[in-house]
Amino acid sequence: MIGALRTPRGLFTLALLVLLAALPLLTQAFDQRYVLSVGTRIVIWSIAAVSLNMILGYGGLVSFGHAAFFGVGGYAVGILSANGIASGWIQWPVALLASATWAAIIGALSLRTRGLYFIMITLAFAQLVYYVGSGLDAYGGDDGLNIGRSRFNGLINLADKASFYWLCLVLLLATVWFSGRLARSRFGFVLRGARSNEQRMTALGFPVFRYRLAAFVIAGTFGGLAGILLANEGAYVSPAMMAWMKSGDLIVIVVLGGTATLFGPLYGAITFFALEGALKPMLDLVHKGWGEHWQIVFGPLLVMVALYARGGIDSLLGRRHG
Amino acid sequence: MVEPLLSTQALVKRFGGLLATDNVSLEVRPGEIHALIGPNGAGKTTLIGQLTGTLASDSGTIHFAGRDVTRLPTHTRVRLGLARSFQITSVLREFSALDNVALAVQAHQGHSFRFLADAGRDERLRGPARERLDAVGLGARADTHAAALSHGEQRQLEIAMALAGEPKLLLLDEPMAGMSVEESQRMVTLLRGLKGRHGMLLIEHDMDAVFALADRITVLVYGRVLASGTPDEIRAHPEVRQAYLGEEAA
Numbered sequence: 411m412i413g414a415l416r417t418p419r420g421l422f423t424l425a426l427l428v429l430l431a432a433l434p435l436l437t438q439a440f441d442q443r444y445v446l447s448v449g450t451r452i453v454i455w456s457i458a459a460v461s462l463n464m465i466l467g468y469g470g471l472v473s474f475g476h477a478a479f480f481g482v483g484g485y486a487v488g489i490l491s492a493n494g495i496a497s498g499w500i501q502w503p504v505a506l507l508a509s510a511t512w513a514a515i516i517g518a519l520s521l522r523t524r525g526l527y528f529i530m531i532t533l534a535f536a537q538l539v540y541y542v543g544s545g546l547d548a549y550g551g552d553d554g555l556n557i558g559r560s561r562f563n564g565l566i567n568l569a570d571k572a573s574f575y576w577l578c579l580v581l582l583l584a585t586v587w588f589s590g591r592l593a594r595s596r597f598g599f600v601l602r603g604a605r606s607n608e609q610r611m612t613a614l615g616f617p618v619f620r621y622r623l624a625a626f627v628i629a630g631t632f633g634g635l636a637g638i639l640l641a642n643e644g645a646y647v648s649p650a651m652m653a654w655m656k657s658g659d660l661i662v663i664v665v666l667g668g669t670a671t672l673f674g675p676l677y678g679a680i681t682f683f684a685l686e687g688a689l690k691p692m693l694d695l696v697h698k699g700w701g702e703h704w705q706i707v708f709g710p711l712l713v714m715v716a717l718y719a720r721g722g723i724d725s726l727l728g729r730r731h732g
Numbered sequence: 733m734v735e736p737l738l739s740t741q742a743l744v745k746r747f748g749g750l751l752a753t754d755n756v757s758l759e760v761r762p763g764e765i766h767a768l769i770g771p772n773g774a775g776k777t778t779l780i781g782q783l784t785g786t787l788a789s790d791s792g793t794i795h796f797a798g799r800d801v802t803r804l805p806t807h808t809r810v811r812l813g814l815a816r817s818f819q820i821t822s823v824l825r826e827f828s829a830l831d832n833v834a835l836a837v838q839a840h841q842g843h844s845f846r847f848l849a850d851a852g853r854d855e856r857l858r859g860p861a862r863e864r865l866d867a868v869g870l871g872a873r874a875d876t877h878a879a880a881l882s883h884g885e886q887r888q889l890e891i892a893m894a895l896a897g898e899p900k901l902l903l904l905d906e907p908m909a910g911m912s913v914e915e916s917q918r919m920v921t922l923l924r925g926l927k928g929r930h931g932m933l934l935i936e937h938d939m940d941a942v943f944a945l946a947d948r949i950t951v952l953v954y955g956r957v958l959a960s961g962t963p964d965e966i967r968a969h970p971e972v973r974q975a976y977l978g979e980e981a982a
Binding site for chain 1: 815818822839840844845857893897
């Protein structure tokens, strides 16, 4: 652990974590409250990206429907809140359970397919949730729903921007920690082995489907956690949070940062939002309205990463230990 | 009379109009090497697929270790003591040789729904895995990526993985395929050393290896059993000589 700090990678990661931990103090000192809300969203998206990495990176399963868990987690909180149940102690477990259940259902069906079919079926299920969300007229339909933030009576006030940010950061670090342990556990070895050679793993006696399903449920639950946080961040839920482009963005973030790496999804999320934040105003300066199309510049950058940095941003930091 | 370890009765597999396995009945006794030979397309690999459970049989039964396993899934059959190697080398290429065998060991230590403990430092996995690697002569290559091993070494690694669960029966699909003379010689020695402890169903085209190792031989042609018997009986069998052995037996 101490030895890892002497490497450029270790120093970089440590510096990044210190910066992230100090962000609320910095934004207060420089009176940039908007930056804190961007930072909060990056941290929440990182949780979702780390969870997607569990199945996409370690499992080799390209799920194109991960944003659905933003929706399931978020709407579970939103619907309970709209019905007068404001306690986070009830909302959060219900939302996590709903996410896990949804993951179990779509996992059980979609994990019977492979490759492109898996991508398409996970996308289809995510679209299903999206349209269900749109159709919930009692809960705002397409316009979405303003909600109260989850209450943790006296323990923490989620309306306080800095407290909420730190809560999100702690949950992100816990997710990263768990993801790292998972990857090196017996379970993780089976998951990674099945990515490498499914036929061999079956012949060794592993019921591969069950392990993949379990990974899918774990990833979906953490995805739901990100949804809970996203709903609390804006005190608002809408179908837009689970649009298929969001699932695409999550895949881009994981690939950009480095699949099957510990901090890659975090690097990816920071880079993605930093580029979005920088490119939009720059393009708008060139011509009003062009900022909306920032991905015209981002796309070629992504192609460069795919061509020249196969392991994503993580691989630019040098060789990994273990 | 020894109870057979593996026996099939009138096993059938059809692919559309093609009868790939045609009423095959055969037995493997504990500790013996039973060789399965036959020209390409005779249905040998199909039969292995049915025995391991990756292919469903259309009719007939398979008994293994005293149980009817005809309808059991692959992982259950593996638990009962069945292990296989593949015609085309099948290892986990991105993992070290030691990791490969450690995973094979892990497959036999109950379920793997353990999420937190570091399996890469678990001596209950690494210890037995190192022993297996030593047993097949790969001890010095433990930390090498499987992809970086030579072809012959990868075949040895497959054997080490197959041995990890102390299987009662090894299904070996052309273990000498693509090997140099020297490498095959080493494999013959290795397999001979395992005889008695593990039953083996050996598919092999290298007739020198087959006759050097096998206790009994079954000849498969067009999915049917043409002949079955001791190496001497097979060597003397007129139809076998005509259909398959050709000059090799002369």
